[in-house]
Structures are given as C-alpha cells and as structure tokens.
Amino acid sequence: MNVVIFGLGYVGSAAAGCIASQGHTIIGVDVSDAKVAALNSGRAPVYEPGLDELIAAAHADGRIKAVTRVSDELDNCDIAIVCVGTPSGVDGAHDMSFIAQVTREIAAALKPDRASPLTLVYRSTMRPGSCENIIWPIIESHLGAEAEKTVELVYNPEFLREASAIEDFFHPPKIVIGTLGGKPSANMAKLNEGINAPVFEVGLREAEITKFVDNSWHAVKVAFANEIGRVCQNLGISASEVHAIFKSDTKLNLSAYYTRPGGPFGGSCLPKDVRALQYIAADTGSATHLVDALIRSNEAHKHHQFLHATQGLEAGARVLLVGLAFKLETDDLRESPAVDMARKLLEAGYDVDIYDPKVAPSSLVGQNLGYAYSVLPRIDDLMVTQQTAESREYARIIATNRLIDTLAIDRTKLVDTSAIA
Ligand SMILES: NC(=O)c1ccc[n+]([C@@H]2O[C@H](COP(=O)([O-])OP(=O)(O)OC[C@H]3O[C@@H](n4cnc5c(N)ncnc54)[C@H](O)[C@@H]3O)[C@@H](O)[C@H]2O)c1
Structure with a gap:
C-alpha cells in the first residue's frame, strides 16, 4: 500500500x-x-x-x-x-x-x-x-x-x-x-x-x-509504588522485599481483579486498612497523596451512584434496593456501600424496601449490629421477603450486586449499580 x-x-x-x-x-x-x-x-x-x-x-x-x-x-x-x-x-x-x-x-x-x-x-x-x-x-x-x-x-x-x-x-x-x-x-x-x-x-x-x-493507570502504578516505597523507607522496611511479595500475587494484585467500573469498595477491611495506612503515612511524614485520596474518591463514587440510580425519580417514590451486605454470600454490613445507598435514599425521602435474604437484623451481633443500626435505625422495618419484593410495584429497583439475578422482577425499572456498562 x-x-x-x-x-x-x-x-x-x-x-x-x-x-x-x-x-x-x-x-x-x-x-x-x-x-x-x-x-x-x-x-x-x-x-x-x-x-x-x-x-x-x-x-x-x-x-x-x-x-x-x-x-x-x-x-x-x-x-x-x-x-x-x-x-x-x-x-x-x-x-x-x-x-x-x-x-x-x-x-x-x-x-x-x-x-x-x-x-x-x-x-x-x-x-x-x-x-x-x-x-x-x-x-x-x-x-x-x-x-x-x-x-x-x-x-x-x-x-x-x-x-x-x-x-x-x-x-x-x-x-x-x-x-x-x-x-x-x-x-x-x-x-x-x-x-x-x-x-x-x-x-x-x-x-x-x-x-x-492506559497512561493514567501507568502513572497510578508508579505513584503508588513510590508511596509504598516512602512508607517502607521511613519505617525501615525493605521496600524491595515488599515489592517482591506484592508482585508475586498475580491473582488479586497484578490482575484484572478490582479493575471493572461498577460498585464502590467497602466491607470490613478495605476502608479500615486504607485509613490506617493513611495514619501511618502521616505519622511517618510519608506524604501519600494518592492513598490519601482513595476514601474521598470512593465517597464521591457512592454519591455518583446514588444520583445515577435516582435520576428522574419522583420525590417519595417507592424503591427496592437489592443487596445490602457489602458483597454476595455474606451478612456483613460493615461499611457496605449498599448501606450508604439505603441511607441516601431514605434521606432523600424515598419509600425504601430492602431485599437481602442473607441479612437478618435479628441475627446481627457485635460491630456489625452497631454499624447497621447507627446508619439505618429503621432497618427492621425496611427489609422485605422475596415474595414481597416480587409482588410490590416499584418506581425503581436498584441492584448493588448479582443478587438481582435471583429475583423475578420487571427489569425495565432496574438500575444496576454493580457495573458501569
Ligand atoms: N512519543 C511517544 O512515545 C508516544 C507514544 C504514543 C503516542 N504518542 C502520541 O503521538 C503524538 C506524537 O508524539 P511524538 O512524540 O512523535 O511527537 P513529536 O513532537 O516528536 O513529533 C511531532 C511532529 O509533528 C510535526 N508536525 C507538527 N505540525 C505538523 C504539520 N502541520 N504537518 C506535518 N508535521 C507536523 C512536528 O514538526 C514534529 O516533528 C502525540 O500525540 C503523542 O502524545 C507518543
């Protein structure tokens, strides 16, 4: 040619x-x-x-x-x-x-x-x-x-x-x-x-x-590596040995895991440990600006998902939230982004039902119990059974995970916040 x-x-x-x-x-x-x-x-x-x-x-x-x-x-x-x-x-x-x-x-x-x-x-x-x-x-x-x-x-x-x-x-x-x-x-x-x-x-x-x-991701990787390097150096830890351990994990660290746009991070470990690393970094003068931005970025994403899920929804409308735990097959509500979604929906005045068969408020104990009731004091009244979820008329159904696949519901009303297409 x-x-x-x-x-x-x-x-x-x-x-x-x-x-x-x-x-x-x-x-x-x-x-x-x-x-x-x-x-x-x-x-x-x-x-x-x-x-x-x-x-x-x-x-x-x-x-x-x-x-x-x-x-x-x-x-x-x-x-x-x-x-x-x-x-x-x-x-x-x-x-x-x-x-x-x-x-x-x-x-x-x-x-x-x-x-x-x-x-x-x-x-x-x-x-x-x-x-x-x-x-x-x-x-x-x-x-x-x-x-x-x-x-x-x-x-x-x-x-x-x-x-x-x-x-x-x-x-x-x-x-x-x-x-x-x-x-x-x-x-x-x-x-x-x-x-x-x-x-x-x-x-x-x-x-x-x-x-x-691609280029922003490469920049994130370099900046993250150097932030961890600074923390290690300030704590007298071998950054090269830490790096060898980190990069050996091609299942969760260097893989496609955690790269799909969709739900915010949450649960009992990620937010807690990111905040603790921020503390260590501040305590040692490691100036980890990227790590420091993670929680704020995640909160911004939660709000973005709320605005996206309620777009065009009339005040007071009846909404079904599907999935309350931080992921499928657990009843752990600690720092679950779905709990934040429920709180935002309630604060905005929507009539909210929540479906998550793994979460039984009466079985919650310890920190999980305290967290659930401090964020959603009316949690007992909000949870509905599969039968109720499938039989009621909802103006919108908001899915936070694949639990939605188990429900026989009208999908024209569905907003799936677990994936950004
Ligand atoms: N350099 C890289 O590694 C790399 C890799 C991938 C993508 N890119 C992208 O590719 C593009 C080019 O990058 P580069 O590093 O080769 O840039 P460069 O500055 O080395 O080369 C650009 C060339 O374009 C010429 N030019 C300007 N106006 C012109 C015109 N009207 N007619 C003909 N020639 C003209 C300039 O004289 C210059 O020689 C940029 O957008 C860059 O972001 C660069």
Missing part, C-alpha cells in the same frame, strides 16, 4: 521505518526541513535504536521519501497516518492546533473523485470526541457531501515506548481501531497483517480514551 505519514517525530518516524519494512511505500510529511532532509538522505529523523537501519533499507529500495507539504501525493495513497504532536495547552488540555492545522492541509489536498476513500488514521493522543467534533467538521467543511465517500476516518492509538519503539510496533499489547460505529476497516486490517495482538474494533471515542486510561 501507499502510506503517507504526517509528523516525523518519535511516533511518525518509527511508524515510517516499521511500515516500510513490511513492504509498503512511505511518504513522510513534516514542517521541519531538518526532519524531511534526514529522511530523504536515508536517516531516521529522531534517534531510536534500530530505526536508522530500517529507514536506510527502505531508502535504498526507493520506498521512502519526505516532503514539507503534501499536495498531489495524496491522490495515490491508500492510508494517511497523522502523528503530529498534541502537547499540553495552558489549561492542561491537549493543544489541538497541530491536529487542526494538519487536518486542514489534508482536507484541502484531498480530491473527491478518488477511486476509493482515503483511510485517514489519527495516532496522536487526543481528547475523546476530537475526531467527531474537530477533525470531521474540518473535513466536511472542505469536501461537503463528498466527505463520506472520500474519507474513512479511523482513530488508532499507538502503544510504543521510546527506546523500544520497533519491538513495541511489531509486538503491541493490543490493536485498537476506532471508527464511526465501530465498523471494521479493510485497509487497517491490511496494515496490521502479520502483527499478532488482540484487536478491538470500537467506536471513535472508546478508541480515543484508550491512551488516557
């Missing part, structure tokens, strides 16, 4: 060398004369191990060249890949001016009488909604009604890391292809031929947010 790459920085240059090595023909475009000159003399425009060799080989084959401005070159191209920079703007959001500029140049150079649409792929990291709200309007303003026939718009995030960019390009952790409506793209399939990785064909926004999620 003929591929044009806009932006010959770290991402664009690596893409140029790697895609050329797969046998495709490359035209690189960059506003920098120096980068264009480097590529045209068979050298990589940036330093990346192994890249000079790939570009020299493609240059020797006559399959790579560069220009500072694109015009008729686009006519014979199958794919255009945009890798221009999206640096931080003054307000912290991405500065989208390079994206807007390069999109205008592409739209102006595109001719509507193409034999097949140009697959226009954005690899730069940008805010979800950018393809639909910035890029497509620019294309449409140049091509009008011909836009859809002329351009297949794709967002394809790049997962390479500098210094191992070539290895990462050919062995990515995943391939994410975002299109309008999540439709597969034949040209993207051709471009990714021979690359073995799970493929996700999704909508543009799901693809656009991928890098934010």
Whole structure:
C-alpha cells in the first residue's frame, strides 16, 4: 500500500521505518526541513535504536521519501497516518492546533473523485470526541457531501515506548481501531497483517480514551509504588522485599481483579486498612497523596451512584434496593456501600424496601449490629421477603450486586449499580 505519514517525530518516524519494512511505500510529511532532509538522505529523523537501519533499507529500495507539504501525493495513497504532536495547552488540555492545522492541509489536498476513500488514521493522543467534533467538521467543511465517500476516518492509538519503539510496533499489547460505529476497516486490517495482538474494533471515542486510561493507570502504578516505597523507607522496611511479595500475587494484585467500573469498595477491611495506612503515612511524614485520596474518591463514587440510580425519580417514590451486605454470600454490613445507598435514599425521602435474604437484623451481633443500626435505625422495618419484593410495584429497583439475578422482577425499572456498562 501507499502510506503517507504526517509528523516525523518519535511516533511518525518509527511508524515510517516499521511500515516500510513490511513492504509498503512511505511518504513522510513534516514542517521541519531538518526532519524531511534526514529522511530523504536515508536517516531516521529522531534517534531510536534500530530505526536508522530500517529507514536506510527502505531508502535504498526507493520506498521512502519526505516532503514539507503534501499536495498531489495524496491522490495515490491508500492510508494517511497523522502523528503530529498534541502537547499540553495552558489549561492542561491537549493543544489541538497541530491536529487542526494538519487536518486542514489534508482536507484541502484531498480530491473527491478518488477511486476509493482515503483511510485517514489519527495516532496522536487526543481528547475523546476530537475526531467527531474537530477533525470531521474540518473535513466536511472542505469536501461537503463528498466527505463520506472520500474519507474513512479511523482513530488508532499507538502503544510504543521510546527506546523500544520497533519491538513495541511489531509486538503491541493490543490493536485498537476506532471508527464511526465501530465498523471494521479493510485497509487497517491490511496494515496490521502479520502483527499478532488482540484487536478491538470500537467506536471513535472508546478508541480515543484508550491512551488516557492506559497512561493514567501507568502513572497510578508508579505513584503508588513510590508511596509504598516512602512508607517502607521511613519505617525501615525493605521496600524491595515488599515489592517482591506484592508482585508475586498475580491473582488479586497484578490482575484484572478490582479493575471493572461498577460498585464502590467497602466491607470490613478495605476502608479500615486504607485509613490506617493513611495514619501511618502521616505519622511517618510519608506524604501519600494518592492513598490519601482513595476514601474521598470512593465517597464521591457512592454519591455518583446514588444520583445515577435516582435520576428522574419522583420525590417519595417507592424503591427496592437489592443487596445490602457489602458483597454476595455474606451478612456483613460493615461499611457496605449498599448501606450508604439505603441511607441516601431514605434521606432523600424515598419509600425504601430492602431485599437481602442473607441479612437478618435479628441475627446481627457485635460491630456489625452497631454499624447497621447507627446508619439505618429503621432497618427492621425496611427489609422485605422475596415474595414481597416480587409482588410490590416499584418506581425503581436498584441492584448493588448479582443478587438481582435471583429475583423475578420487571427489569425495565432496574438500575444496576454493580457495573458501569
Ligand atoms: N512519543 C511517544 O512515545 C508516544 C507514544 C504514543 C503516542 N504518542 C502520541 O503521538 C503524538 C506524537 O508524539 P511524538 O512524540 O512523535 O511527537 P513529536 O513532537 O516528536 O513529533 C511531532 C511532529 O509533528 C510535526 N508536525 C507538527 N505540525 C505538523 C504539520 N502541520 N504537518 C506535518 N508535521 C507536523 C512536528 O514538526 C514534529 O516533528 C502525540 O500525540 C503523542 O502524545 C507518543
């Protein structure tokens, strides 16, 4: 295929060398004369191990060249890949001016009488909604009604890391292809031929947010590791031994466990032990800002779930809350997020029934008993049997866990707070 790459920085240059090595023909475009000159003399425009060799080989084959401005070159191209920079703007959001500029140049150079649409792929990291709200309007303003026939718009995030960019390009952790409506793209399939990785064909926004999620998660991991490292150092504990124990647990620690958006955390251990770690950190001057934010983040999520579950619900409406314990198959109510949900529903004036067959107020003892009655003093009157739950008319049914699957109820009234779809 003929591929044009806009932006010959770290991402664009690596893409140029790697895609050329797969046998495709490359035209690189960059506003920098120096980068264009480097590529045209068979050298990589940036330093990346192994890249000079790939570009020299493609240059020797006559399959790579560069220009500072694109015009008729686009006519014979199958794919255009945009890798221009999206640096931080003054307000912290991405500065989208390079994206807007390069999109205008592409739209102006595109001719509507193409034999097949140009697959226009954005690899730069940008805010979800950018393809639909910035890029497509620019294309449409140049091509009008011909836009859809002329351009297949794709967002394809790049997962390479500098210094191992070539290895990462050919062995990515995943391939994410975002299109309008999540439709597969034949040209993207051709471009990714021979690359073995799970493929996700999704909508543009799901693809656009991928890098934010990944990079923020990586930042969370580094910050968390360093907070634990500080606490250990201040307590004279071997951080490296603690790390060895931590990372050995691929069942609960380094796994997909606890990563699905849904219910807040709760129960007798997590909130208590997070607060205790906060205390130790403050006591030792370890300044654990990330750990300190966990309880507040969780409380914010509980309130978000309450607002989501009661959206559009009339004051005084009858509500069934399904699941009161902090998880299935326990009667432990201590710091159960469902207890907070019940309290918020009551405080807002709803007529609340609660169904949880494992929770019998008369059997609660000790701290569990004290906690339940201090937060829900009317708990005895609120609990209902399965028969009542299934027979009463409710304006809304709020599920906090999979207990809902055991009830024969009208699901049109259901809000499931245990999962965010
Ligand atoms: N560097 C990485 O490891 C990495 C990894 C994944 C994703 N990304 C994302 O990819 C994008 C590019 O990153 P980078 O590190 O390669 O940036 P970079 O700053 O190294 O390169 C961007 C290039 O775009 C060129 N450019 C600007 N306007 C142009 C225009 N109108 N026409 C042609 N060229 C133009 C610049 O001259 C520059 O050479 C960013 O959005 C970044 O967040 C980077």
